Amino acid sequence: MDEKILKELRLILGNEGVSTGQSVRELHSHDESFHTPVLPDVVVFPKNTDDVSRVVRLAYDNDIPITPWGVGTSLEGNPIPVQKGICMDFQGMDKVLAIRKEDFQVDVQVGVVYKELNKMLSRYGLFFPPDPGAAATIGGMIGNNASGIRTVRYGATKDCVMKIKVVLYNGDIIEVGSRARKSSSGYNLCALFIGSEGTLGIVTEATLKLTGLPIGFMALRAVFTEVIDATDTVFQVMSSGLTPAAMEFLDGDVMAVLNKDRGLSLHEKPTLLMEFHGYSDEGLKPELSFVEDICRENRCIFLDKGIGAAERTRLWEMRHLTLESIKRSHPGLMPLIMDVAVPLSRYSDMVGYIKNAVKGLTAYVFGHAGDGNIHVIVMDDPKDRARWSLVEKANEDIVLKALELEGTCTGEHGVGIGKRHFLRIEHGEGLDMMKKIKDLFDPKGLLNPGKFFL
Numbered sequence: 437m438d439e440k441i442l443k444e445l446r447l448i449l450g451n452e453g454v455s456t457g458q459s460v461r462e463l464h465s466h467d468e469s470f471h472t473p474v475l476p477d478v479v480v481f482p483k484n485t486d487d488v489s490r491v492v493r494l495a496y497d498n499d500i501p502i503t504p505w506g507v508g509t510s511l512e513g514n515p516i517p518v519q520k521g522i523c524m525d526f527q528g529m530d531k532v533l534a535i536r537k538e539d540f541q542v543d544v545q546v547g548v549v550y551k552e553l554n555k556m557l558s559r560y561g562l563f564f565p566p567d568p569g570a571a572a573t574i575g576g577m578i579g580n581n582a583s584g585i586r587t588v589r590y591g592a593t594k595d596c597v598m599k600i601k602v603v604l605y606n607g608d609i610i611e612v613g614s615r616a617r618k619s620s621s622g623y624n625l626c627a628l629f630i631g632s633e634g635t636l637g638i639v640t641e642a643t644l645k646l647t648g649l650p651i652g653f654m655a656l657r658a659v660f661t662e663v664i665d666a667t668d669t670v671f672q673v674m675s676s677g678l679t680p681a682a683m684e685f686l687d688g689d690v691m692a693v694l695n696k697d698r699g700l701s702l703h704e705k706p707t708l709l710m711e712f713h714g715y716s717d718e719g720l721k722p723e724l725s726f727v728e729d730i731c732r733e734n735r736c737i738f739l740d741k742g743i744g745a746a747e748r749t750r751l752w753e754m755r756h757l758t759l760e761s762i763k764r765s766h767p768g769l770m771p772l773i774m775d776v777a778v779p780l781s782r783y784s785d786m787v788g789y790i791k792n793a794v795k796g797l798t799a800y801v802f803g804h805a806g807d808g809n810i811h812v813i814v815m816d817d818p819k820d821r822a823r824w825s826l827v828e829k830a831n832e833d834i835v836l837k838a839l840e841l842e843g844t845c846t847g848e849h850g851v852g853i854g855k856r857h858f859l860r861i862e863h864g865e866g867l868d869m870m871k872k873i874k875d876l877f878d879p880k881g882l883l884n885p886g887k888f889f890l
């Protein structure tokens with residue numbers, strides 16, 4: 437990068453806020469996916485909105501691409517700086533600005549890590565519900581509209597962000613959204629930025645909607661012989677009027693890996709993990725027996741269950757760090773992580789199709805079943821072109837099937853690089869409107885270029 441630009445960046449951010457070091461650039465060249473890394477020319481570390489605005493204005497005036505970066509846990513190449521230029525890392529913007537307990541809200545800078553935020557909020561009896569598992573930042577969660585195991589009850593990131601401060605392509609700063617719990621005022625620009633992966637503007641601060649921490653818990657682990665019995669149970673629980681706080685499907689291969697990696701002795705069969713929240717443990721008892729009935733009607737062969745926070749922790753422990761267990765079991769191989777979602781009534785069809793499509797591959801099927809979201813982790817070697825093309829073909833077939841079933845090419849991981857070629861099929865002429873919006877918000881095409889559009 438031009439020495440003159442580096443000098444100007446250092447004037448804005450100080451020497452410590454600008455790095456061209458090889459190891460720092462390497463760290464920011466990839467996410468957690470198999471997509472090809474690209475080194476940015478420089479990594480910058482702003483401390484506030486004004487820093488971001490001045491850097492973006494400099495980039496705009498000099499036609500330099502700029503890619504926002506949370507902690508790089510994306511799975512579709514979303515933060516890879518494919519056209520090099522500036523990578524903007526928000527680790528220096530990690531302040532909680534205001535806690536408004538009485539309004540169930542918190543104002544944060546976007547570099548805050550949501551797990552740390554939730555630890556802090558627990559002192560107030562509150563939490564920010566979207567839970568993508570990895571140690572993601574609020575900025576990265578907004579970028580990808582992340583969700584997680586509790587989305588089935590509490591919503592995705594888009595449901596829990598009320599207001600954001602955004603730096604636009606030329607450095608101008610706007611605030612969109614409202615602190616009011618409802619509003620019919622104008623176009624929903626706040627929602628437009630959420631899930632736009634840094635392609636429309638750079639979010640610097642956010643007002644998040646919080647939820648009171650639940651008091652009562654009950655959890656179940658239900659084991660089935662056939663996948664269809666597990667997925668039918670999902671449909672029946674969801675359509676029975678119950679509101680699970682989490683409902684996860686894991687196929688028998690995932691259970692086998694967990695047993696092997698962690699020395700467990702769980703049934704290596706299709707399994708559902710469920711969690712329900714209530715105002716008291718006592719009040720959850722009738723719900724527990726209702727869910728048990730549904731499981732048994734669907735030929736559940738084993739049921740472990742419990743009421744209370746300790747029981748919930750015991751039953752869910754095995755679900756954490758599933759990806760890590762799978763990776764550890766296949767040293768030297770890379771994961772391709774598929775992510776589709778379908779209407780609930782199509783969930784059984786989708787899982788059945790997937791099990792067939794990945795035959796012959798080293799594949800693990802699991803997902804946020806209550807949201808119709810399903811993941812497949814296929815472990816293989818991207819350098820073995822013949823093998824990897826089979827993996828990519830399965831991914832393609834699975835996404836196309838999800839679209840045929842009126843679903844979406846990505847339930848939560850976003851478009852990034854990996855899902856760009858499905859957008860035309862999913863959105864048709866709607867994609868042209870998206871491109872017009874992109875051109876309006878980013879006339880020079882400098883904001884996280886190479887994403888969304890081919």
Ligand SMILES: Cc1cc2nc3c(=O)[nH]c(=O)nc-3n(C[C@H](O)[C@H](O)[C@H](O)COP(=O)(O)OP(=O)(O)OC[C@H]3O[C@@H](n4cnc5c(N)ncnc54)[C@H](O)[C@@H]3O)c2cc1C
Nearest residue numbers: 506507508509510572573575576577579582583634639848
């Ligand atoms: C083990 C594992 C499990 C996961 N499980 C889930 C899951 O259950 N659900 C889920 O949704 N995801 C999941 N993910 C994916 C990932 O963790 C989430 O998408 C997460 O939100 C990314 O956050 P990040 O801070 O790492 O952001 P990054 O990956 O660094 O960035 C994400 C996107 O947001 C953009 N961005 C970052 N900051 C800003 C900003 N300030 N303004 C505008 N754009 C910005 C980036 O350019 C990029 O496009 C998982 C990942 C891993 C590795």
